[in-house]
Amino acid sequence: MTTAIVTDSTTSLAPGVLERPDVKVVPLTFHFGEDETYTDKADMSNEEFYERLRDPDVFPTTAQPSPGAFVEAYETLSDYDDILVLTLSSKFSGTYDSALQAAGLVDRPVHVLDGKSAEMGSGLILLEALRCIDEGGDFDEVRHIAKRAIGRARVLFAVGTLEYLAKSGRIGRAQRLLGTALDVRPVLEVAGGEIVPFKRTRGRRRQMAAIAEEVRPAAEAGRTLYFGHIGAPELLSELAEQLGVEEELIAEIGGVVGSHVGLGAYGVAHL
Amino acid sequence: MAIEVAYMVAVAHAAVKAQVARINDLNVYPVPDGDTGTNMLLTLESALNETSDKSYDCPEEASKACARAALMGARGNSGVILSQMIRGACEVLADRNSFDAETFAAGLDGARERAYSSVREPVEGTMLTVIKDAAHAAREALERGDTDLPSVAGAARQAAHDSVRRTPELLAVLREAGVVDAGGLGVAVVLDGVYACVTGQEIEVPEAGEDDAPDLEAIHAREEAWGYCTEFLVDGFDGDVEEFKERVYASGRSVLVVAQDDVVKVHVHTQDPGGALSYAGGFGRLAGVKVDDMEAQIRSREPEERPATRLGVVAASRGEGNRALFEQMGAVVVEGGQGENPSAADLARAVEQTGAPAVVVLPNNKNIVPTAEQVGGLVEAKTHVLPTTNIAAGLAVMVGYDPEGEPDEVVEEMCEISDSLRVAEISRAVRDARVGDREVPEGSYIGFLDGDLMAVEDGACETALALAKKIVGDGADVLTLLKGEELAEAELDGILDGIRDLDDLIEVEVRDGGQPLYPLQMVAE
Numbered sequence: 001m002t003t004a005i006v007t008d009s010t011t012s013l014a015p016g017v018l019e020r021p022d023v024k025v026v027p028l029t030f031h032f033g034e035d036e037t038y039t040d041k042a043d044m045s046n047e048e049f050y051e052r053l054r055d056p057d058v059f060p061t062t063a064q065p066s067p068g069a070f071v072e073a074y075e076t077l078s079d080y081d082d083i084l085v086l087t088l089s090s091k092f093s094g095t096y097d098s099a100l101q102a103a104g105l106v107d108r109p110v111h112v113l114d115g116k117s118a119e120m121g122s123g124l125i126l127l128e129a130l131r132c133i134d135e136g137g138d139f140d141e142v143r144h145i146a147k148r149a150i151g152r153a154r155v156l157f158a159v160g161t162l163e164y165l166a167k168s169g170r171i172g173r174a175q176r177l178l179g180t181a182l183d184v185r186p187v188l189e190v191a192g193g194e195i196v197p198f199k200r201t202r203g204r205r206r207q208m209a210a211i212a213e214e215v216r217p218a219a220e221a222g223r224t225l226y227f228g229h230i231g232a233p234e235l236l237s238e239l240a241e242q243l244g245v246e247e248e249l250i251a252e253i254g255g256v257v258g259s260h261v262g263l264g265a266y267g268v269a270h271l
Numbered sequence: 272m273a274i275e276v277a278y279m280v281a282v283a284h285a286a287v288k289a290q291v292a293r294i295n296d297l298n299v300y301p302v303p304d305g306d307t308g309t310n311m312l313l314t315l316e317s318a319l320n321e322t323s324d325k326s327y328d329c330p331e332e333a334s335k336a337c338a339r340a341a342l343m344g345a346r347g348n349s350g351v352i353l354s355q356m357i358r359g360a361c362e363v364l365a366d367r368n369s370f371d372a373e374t375f376a377a378g379l380d381g382a383r384e385r386a387y388s389s390v391r392e393p394v395e396g397t398m399l400t401v402i403k404d405a406a407h408a409a410r411e412a413l414e415r416g417d418t419d420l421p422s423v424a425g426a427a428r429q430a431a432h433d434s435v436r437r438t439p440e441l442l443a444v445l446r447e448a449g450v451v452d453a454g455g456l457g458v459a460v461v462l463d464g465v466y467a468c469v470t471g472q473e474i475e476v477p478e479a480g481e482d483d484a485p486d487l488e489a490i491h492a493r494e495e496a497w498g499y500c501t502e503f504l505v506d507g508f509d510g511d512v513e514e515f516k517e518r519v520y521a522s523g524r525s526v527l528v529v530a531q532d533d534v535v536k537v538h539v540h541t542q543d544p545g546g547a548l549s550y551a552g553g554f555g556r557l558a559g560v561k562v563d564d565m566e567a568q569i570r571s572r573e574p575e576e577r578p579a580t581r582l583g584v585v586a587a588s589r590g591e592g593n594r595a596l597f598e599q600m601g602a603v604v605v606e607g608g609q610g611e612n613p614s615a616a617d618l619a620r621a622v623e624q625t626g627a628p629a630v631v632v633l634p635n636n637k638n639i640v641p642t643a644e645q646v647g648g649l650v651e652a653k654t655h656v657l658p659t660t661n662i663a664a665g666l667a668v669m670v671g672y673d674p675e676g677e678p679d680e681v682v683e684e685m686c687e688i689s690d691s692l693r694v695a696e697i698s699r700a701v702r703d704a705r706v707g708d709r710e711v712p713e714g715s716y717i718g719f720l721d722g723d724l725m726a727v728e729d730g731a732c733e734t735a736l737a738l739a740k741k742i743v744g745d746g747a748d749v750l751t752l753l754k755g756e757e758l759a760e761a762e763l764d765g766i767l768d769g770i771r772d773l774d775d776l777i778e779v780e781v782r783d784g785g786q787p788l789y790p791l792q793m794v795a796e
Contacts, residue, residue: 066345
C-alpha cells in the first residue's frame with residue numbers, strides 16, 4: 001500500500017519535501033492587473049514580488065487552480081495506491097472545491113481534505129502526514145494523522161496593515177479590528193480555517209511580544225515551530241530569539257498568500 | 272453535430288467577451304479568486320481553443336473534448352460552475368445526431384443537473400437559478416408543442432434574463448449592493464450567444480443598465496418589508512392569463528405569476544391580500560394560500576439583527592478633533608475637562624446613552640476622576656472607572672475596546688493598557704510660582720510627566736522635547752501626540768524633528784485634538 005500526497009502551492013514546503021516523488025504541488029496563480037499572471041512561488045522571485053508590494057497602490061489578485069490542474073496531478077501519481085489531497089482553507093479560496101471536483105473526474109478514489117490553514121500551518125500538517133508515510137503507515141493512518149494535525153494547527157501572525165486582508169475579502173472576523181482612530185498593529189490567528197482577531201496592539205515590540213507570549217508554551221514544550229515572513233526576515237530572528245529557539249523551519253511566503261496579507265507580515269505556526 | 276458544438280462555443284465566447292466588463296462590474300464584494308466575467312471568459316476560451324479548427328470523428332468525441340477543455344480552463348467558482356454546465360450539455364449532445372429543439376432543452380437540463388451537483392451547498396439567486404429557469408422555460412415551450420429550435424432557444428434566453436433580474440430577491444448580498452448576480456448574467460449572455468447561433472442573427476448587445484438593473488421595486492419591498500407576502504395557486508384557471516397577470520402586477524410589488532397548463536401560481540407583496548385573493552378566486556379554485564405580514568416579521572427580527580453592545584464607553588474630552596477620535600472608536604463623549612469639569616449627572620446621562628449593561632468611564636483628567644467615581648451610584652449599568660489623566664491616555668486605552676467582546680475581558684485589557692502608559696502634557700503657567708526648588712514664571716511652558724512637573728521652559732518646543740527625551744530614555748515604542756488649539760503648526764514640526772533626532776525608531780503618531788489649555792498632550796507606550 002503506497003500513499004501519495006497532493007497539495008497546493010500555498011503550503012510551505014520544508015527542505016526536501018519538493019523533491020519527494022510522492023508529493024505533487026498544484027500551483028495557484030497571482031495577478032498584477034489584467035495582463036500579468038504569475039505562478040505562485042515559481043514565476044517571480046520573492047525579492048521581486050516583495051519589491052512590487054512596496055508600491056502602496058498595488059494590490060495583486062489571486063486565482064485558484066482549475067480542476068483540470070488537479071486532474072493532471074492525480075493522473076501523474078498512477079503508481080501509488082492512494083492519494084490524499086491537502087488544500088488551503090476552503091474559506092480563503094476555491095482550491096478545495098477544484099480539488100474535490102477533480103476527484104470526481106478520475107477513475108480512482110482520491111481523498112480531499114480541507115487543511116483549514118495556509119503556508120506554515122499547512123506545512124506542518126503536511127510534515128506530519130509525510131512522517132506517517134515514512135514510518136510505514138497505511139492510508140487510513142496517514143489520513144487520520146493529517147486530520148488530527150488539521151485540528152491542532154495554529155498560526156499566529158502579525159501584519160503591518162489590515163488593508164490587504166480587507167481588500168481581498170478574507171479578513172473574516174478580524175473585521176472587528178478595523179476602524180480605530182489610532183494606528184494599530186494587529187495580531188491575527190488562523191483558527192477553524194478562517195482569520196480571527198487575536199489582539200490589537202500598538203507598536204512593533206508589543207505586537208511581537210503578544211505573539212511570543214502566546215507561542216512560548218509550545219516552544220518550551222519543544223514542539224516544532226514553522227516560521228514564515230513576507231520580506232521581514234530580521235523580525236523573525238528577533239521573534240525566535242524571544243522564544244529562545246533556533247529558526248529551523250523558515251518559509252518565505254509566496255505571491256498568493258502574500259497578496260492577501262501584505263509586505264512585512266510574519267508569524268509562526270505550531271501544532 | 273461536431274461542427275455545431277464548435278460554432279456554439281465560438282459564439283458563446285464572443286457574447287461573453289463583448290460583455291465581460293459589464294459582468295465584472297457587478298461583482299458585489301471582492302469574491303475570492305477574481306472577477307466573474309473574466310473567469311467565465313477564460314473557461315470558454317479554453318473550450319474555444321480546443322474545438323476551433325479541429326475535426327472530430329463523432330459527436331461523442333467532440334463533446335468530450337469540449338467538456339474537458341472547459342474544465343481545464345475553469346477559473347473561479349463561476350468558471351467552474353460554467354464548465355460543469357458545458358459538461359452537462361455536452362454529455363447530452365454526445366448521444367445525439369441532430370440538433371433540434373428537444374436536444375436543446377435536454378442539453379439545458381443536463382447543464383442544470385451538472386451545475387447543481389457540482390456545488391456542495393447550492394445557493395439560489397446565482398447562476399444556478401438562472402440555468403434552472405432557462406431549462407424550465409425551454410421544457411415548457413416544448414411541452415406547449417413548440418418544436419421550432421429558434422423559438423425554444425428564444426424562450427430559454429428570455430427566461431434567463433428575467434431570472435437574472437430576480438436574483439436580488441433571492442440573495443441578500445445582491446439586494447444590499449443593489450445589483451443582479453454577475454454569474455447569472457454571464458449564463459444569460461451565453462444563452463444570447465447560443466440563440467444568435469441557432470437563428471443565424473448577430474448577437475444583440477443590450478444596453479448596459481437595461482438588464483443589469485435589478486428589479487428595484489422588488490428589492491425595495493424586501494428592504495422596507497412592505498405589506499403582506501401573499502402566495503397561492505389558482506387551480507383550473509379559466510380566463511385570460513395576460514389580463515390576470517396585469518391586474519396582479521398592478522396590485523403590489525415583487526410580483527411573480529407563473530402559468531402552467533390550467534394552474535397559475537402567484538406571489539405578490541400587497542397591502543390588500545384579501546382583495547387579491549377574491550379577485551383571483553373568480554378565475555378558479557384557490558389552493559396553497561399563504562399570507563405573511565412582512566412588516567411584523569421584520570419588526571420581530573429587528574432587535575436580534577443589531578449586535579448588542581455588551582460594553583459601552585463614556586469619555587470626557589475637550590476639542591473637536593478629540594471628540595471625533597473618541598466617537599470613531601465607539602465612545603459617547605461628554606464635553607468637559609480642564610477648567611470645565613462635567614457633573615456626575617452629565618456623565619450618568621452619557622452612561623445611559625450607551626445603552627450597554629456595563630460601561631467604562633474615562634475621565635481623561637485627574638480632576639474628573641472623583642466625579643466619575645460617583646456615577647456608579649446614579650445609574651443601573653455597571654461602571655468601571657479607568658483613571659486616565661489626559662485625553663491622549665484615554666485614546667490609547669480605547670485601542671483595547673471591543674463592544675462585542677466579553678465585557679470583563681475587555682475591561683481587563685483596557686486596564687492593562689492604561690497601567691502601561693506614560694502620560695505627559697504641556698500647559699502654561701498662569702502666574703509666577705515656585706514648585707519645589709523650581710521657579711515658574713508666569714507665561715512659561717510647564718511640562719508634566721506622569722503628573723510630576725518635569726520641565727519649565729520659555730517655549731512649547733523645548734518643553735515638549737525635554738519630556739520626550741525623558742520618555743525615550745526610559746524606553747518607549749509608540750508616542751502619540753495630540754495637538755492642542757494653542758500650538759502652532761511650525762512648533763509641532765519642530766517637536767517632531769526633535770523627537771526623530773532623539774530616536775529614529777520610535778513610532779510617532781500625531782492627531783489634531785484641538786483641546787484648549789494644553790498645547791500638547793502625549794502618551795507613550
